[in-house]
Every structure is written in structure tokens, then in C-alpha cells.
Amino acid sequence: MKWKEVCPYNPKLNLRDAYIYDTTLRDGEQTPGVCFTKEQKLNIARKLDELGIKQIEAGFPAVSKKEREIVKCISNEGLNAKILALSRALKDDIDKALNCDVDGIITFIATSPLHLKYKLHKSIDEVEEMGMNAVEYAKDHGLFVAFSAEDATRTPIEDLIRIHKNAEEHGADRVHIADTVGAGTPQSIYYICSELSKNLKKAHIGVHCHNDFGFAVINSIYGLLGGAKAVSTTVNGIGERAGNASLEELVMALMVLYDVDMELNISVIKELSKMVEEYSNMPVPVNKPIVGDRVFYHESGIHVDAVLENPLTYEPFLPEKIGQKREIVLGKHSGCKAVESKLKEMGIEVSRDKLWEIVKKVKETREGGEYIDDKTFKKIVNELLINNRQ
Template identity: 35%
Template sequence: MAQRVLLCDTTLRDGEQAPGVSFGWPEKEMIARALVDAGIDELEVGVPAMGGAEAKKISQLVALKLPVRLITWNRVVLSDLLASYRTGVEGVAICIPTSEQQIKHKLNKDRGWLLDQMGQCVRNAKQEVGYIVLGLEDASRADLNFVKEIILEAQKLGVDRIRFSDTMGILEPLQVFFTLQELAKLSRIPLELHAHNDLGMATANSLAAVQAGFKAVSVTVGGLGERTGNAALEEVAVALKYCLKQEVRLDLKRLNSIASIVSAASDRRIPRAKPIIGSDVFTHTSAIHIDGIQKDYANYQTFPPESVGRKHSTAFGKHTKSKNVVRLLKSRGMDCDQDTVKELLGKALDRIQQLNRPLEEEEFLGIVLSS
């Protein structure tokens, strides 16, 4: 049986790098517990090198003794790692810039220095923690041969997982699949894709990486993260199960409640049409669609909304027909003649024009009761 893909959540690290987002201790604990209760595989919980307040929150998370691996994010700098060790986390992610752009113009160093520094940090971490993730920052803009060289060196050093980061969000699925296949065939170490969503392809790229042989993907709740965010946990988890037919440990029915917690903690409203967790994603307005799902849900259903703790609903818009009105009334134990139905529909359409949006079922019933 194929190995299950690991969902490595970084809401508490990369998610908190989203502009204007800062989680206090109660929010961090609530998010961590919700994700763990749902069955997440790993939590990246922050950056201890940021200082006392951040390190304290991470230490508090460690003290909860949650049944999941907690890791921290670190630059390829020993002082960062020392700050992580003091929190008591089980694992560390050591991030190394891999593109010439960043090696030369961010670090002002060369490849030789980077490999040497990587070796020092990994060997040091091996003495202090039980799990090491080597993060390859800006790997999507790096020389592929240099990435391969890093992978081979990481194998010698005993790294547990390698994270290929599309830091700028510039990859597309076909490129991911054909390029990353080479790395998956080369590496004896499990590979993870950390996808950013600058061009709206983070989820698709994550699935392509899995198809290419990657064993883990980075995710955040709602896609929260730096700039346009990361691959969304809920999208990746559902797509793994229903598109790739992969086993998913996560309890998908908890996705909506987790998203609500993160939305409140980050003060970011969930868009109505946001896949999986948006309020409208299982709502049907067109008469054709409503008729279709009444006959067989599979006519307009990719997967059952009940599998993610949701249900189908209908709304009344300009495409609504009389039979949709009749259906709703009968479901509520009401019966009207055809003339009354047409009158009610006319009033609803007038109200829709005034509000410039569809009406929810309860709003339509309000019109019925006031007529």
C-alpha cells in the first residue's frame, strides 16, 4: 500500500507571516489543539529566534504535550537553532537559500559557504533534536543540479525530510510534475513541497508534487500566509482524497470549524466562494442546478458536502423558476396555487433587484409569511 502523504501545517508560522496577522497565546493554543484533534500530521509552530515572547509561546505549546510532532523554523545559523533547542521542540526546520539570486544578493555568499554552513547546522541539530527538516528556500529558481547536490549531501548528513520551497509562487503543475519527478527518484529522503499561491496554483502544485513522488506537503488553514498565502489545508486534504484517491488521516468534517477559528484569530473573513469552507460553495441558485440535484446529487456534486461537515442549500436569484418555489414550500409543509407562486416569485425577484444579491431560503420564506 502506498505511503500516506503527510500534511505538515504551518499556520502558526508561515500563516502568521500574513500581513496584519499576529496570534496571541490563547489563539495559538486553540488553533494547535483544533488541528491536532482533527488529525494533522505535524505542526510548524513558529520562529524562536524572533525573541522572548515568541519563544515563550512555543515553549508553552511544547508543554501541552500534544500527540503530534512540533517543529520550529530556523535560518542556517547556529544561534537560531540554540533558541529552538531551549523551547524543547522535537524537531527543527533549517532553511537554506538555494537560488543564485538569494545566495549572492541576500547572503552575499557562495555555494561552498552555504554547503559548509548547512553541514555545521545539521550536525549540531542531530545532537539536540529527534527530527530535522532541511528547507530549500527559493528552490524553484535554483539550479536543479545544485538542488540535487544538496539532496545528496543531506542524505549523508542524516536529514529526515527535505522541503522544496516555491518561495515566489512561480511554478505551474506540469513543471512541478516533470521537474520534481527527477528529485523524487534521486532522493532516499522523503520530500515535501512548500507552495506559495502568488499565481493561484499552490493547491494544484501540491497535488502535482504528490503525483511526482513527494511524500509531504506544507499547508495552512484557509491558505493563510506570506503575501497571497500558501496551499490551503482544506483544499489539499479534500483533493488528495477525492481527486488522487489518497488516504487522508485528517477528519475532514472538522475543516469548517478549524477555518472559523483561524478566521476569527487572524481577523480575516472567509470569502463566500472559498473552496470547501466558503458559505456559498454548496449553495445552488440556478433552476437547472436545483432541478439536477433534486434528481441526483451526483449531477452537480464533486463530493458529498456531508463529508466536510456541510450540506446542500439553495438560494433564490434571477434564474430561479416557479418549481423551485413549489419545492421549498412543500418542504415546509405549505401548498400554494400557481398564481400565488408566480406572485411570490415576482416579489422575490423585486427584492433581489433591490439587494443586488440572491435571497437565502429563510429570506424567501419571510416574503411568503408577509404576503
């Protein structure tokens, strides 16, 4: 059974050319305390490529010599994905990226009044000129160029439109709305992207959303609704402060809820999540959407009864599709069908009366503070069956 057969009112969007540029290896690594090794970055890049991500932002070459070596190694790995690098709107940064053999760059400069006054100490005209010089220089060297207005959601809309039109005229292939501190709302992101799409002729619009208010994924979707084509993500939503738009949440929301097929190999999503969890040393909450270890676990008797008949009664999609698994957990909320299912796994048949005794004992044991794992369940069953024979 397909999702659209279960939920016939899900909207159909014309987003077939939408794509992801993943920044796990750059913005994800900027999570305080995270530092991937060369082999770890390569493994993540390979797995992102296996997933089918179109563009991978491999790093920030200006950071260090080691970073440049790693970015260059990823660029020469022969992946299907295009490899991008981050650079400030500086010639030296772009030269460092060029020496890494990348396919393109994301060059950025802040545009909000707050950043202009307290960080750059420059006027909007000065930073606009710096940005355009960077775009032009990179294009002259044959790179794919995305121009990113940092802190775009706190920049006056008239400035955003003018600067991004200017970037397009200087050859930018894509322009980014960077919601740098997650201050955008779905409505504001939609508005900015829709206004930009009215004013741009060829350049794609990309959205780069942070999760400070928990809006990163929905803001990214509203960016697409407003006319954006590209979305920035990180695996497990890692990144500075509260992180970035979660790759797995965005992909599955678009696929399941909006019927947008991005032609990705989603079977590797859980494996990719586990890899990044291990390398970043950032534990994924067990209830994290999509990839949490327990998001397809069921205990409540009402739920379990229905899931055993048809999993889609209490699951938005089948966990096997992304490498996840379903578990029936026994506890105080368990009913007969859950216990009966567990008994069948063990190859044990009992009478109806004995089944009720086991269910009662399971509830009592859990309420007594003991977790009902397989070992505990077997102990309960054996004790009751032995007592019944005596």
C-alpha cells in the same frame, strides 16, 4: 453514492504514506498584520491535531522570547502531532528550538543565485557548508531534521540535487523544495521532485509552495506525483504575499479527485477555517473553494431541481462531510422546485397556479434589487395568499 461511482475515470495514486506538515502557526502568521496570541495558537494547534495533521510547525523560536514560550507550550500540550520549529542554519537558532522541547526542526538557507548575490552575499559552497553543519548539529541533539533549500525553484537543478544528497548524508530526515515566490509550475515541481527521488535513498521529499500565481495547491499535488511524501499547508491558504497551499483545498482535492485517504477527521475543516479566519482577521471570500460560506449555495432553477434529487449533480462532495451546509437561495434564476422546497420548510402548501405566482413575484423582487431572505420570502407569500383570499 461515492465519488468514484460518479466519476469512474479518477486516477488512483499510490500516495497512502503522503502526509501534511502544517505551517499556519509559522508561515501563516508571517502574513503581514497577523499576530496570534498564545491561546489562539494553542487553539489552532489543538484543532489541527483533532483534524489529524501529522506535523505542526509551531513557530520560529528565534523571533522573540514570547514566541519561544508559545512554541514550548504547544510542544508540552500532549498533542498526537509532532511539533516542529523553524530555524535558520545557525547553531543559536537550533539551540533556541531545542529549549522549546520540539520534536524536530526545519532548518533553511537560500540556494538560488539571486539570494546568494543580493541577500546572503555568499557562495553556493559557503551556504552548503552552513546547511550541512546545521543538519549535523541538530541530528546530534536527537531532533527530526528537515533541510529546506529556500528559493529552490530558482536554483539550478544540479545544485539542488547535490545539496540535498549531502543533507541526507548528514542525517536529514526530509529535504524541502521551497517554491519561495511561487515561481514554480506543476511541470517544474514534478521534474524537480522526480529527479530528487532518483538520487535520494531514505530522506523524504517535502514541498512548500507559495501561491503568487495561484499554483500552490496544484504544484503541491504535482510534487507528490513526482515523488514527494510531505506537503506544507496553511489553513485558508494564509501566508506572506498571496499565501501558501491551502490545507482544506489540498486535503479535499486529494481525497475526492485522487482517491487518496490521508485518514483525517475532515468534519472539523469548516470549524478550523472559521477559527483561523477570526484569529487572523482575514475574511475568507464567500466563494473560496471548500470553506467559503456560499460554495454550497444554489439558486439556478436547473441546478436546484437536480440538487434536490441528488446533491452530487452539482456538488463535488457532500458539504456535511466537512462541517459545511447546503442552502437553496431564491432569486431571479429560481424555479418552481426551489420555491416549493422553501414553502415546505415553512409548512405551507399552495396550488400550482399560486406557486407560479410566487415564483414570478420572487424573480421580480430580486430583479428590483431586494435580496430574497426568509423574511422577504414570507412577506411575498403572505401578501399573495392574503390577496387570493380577498
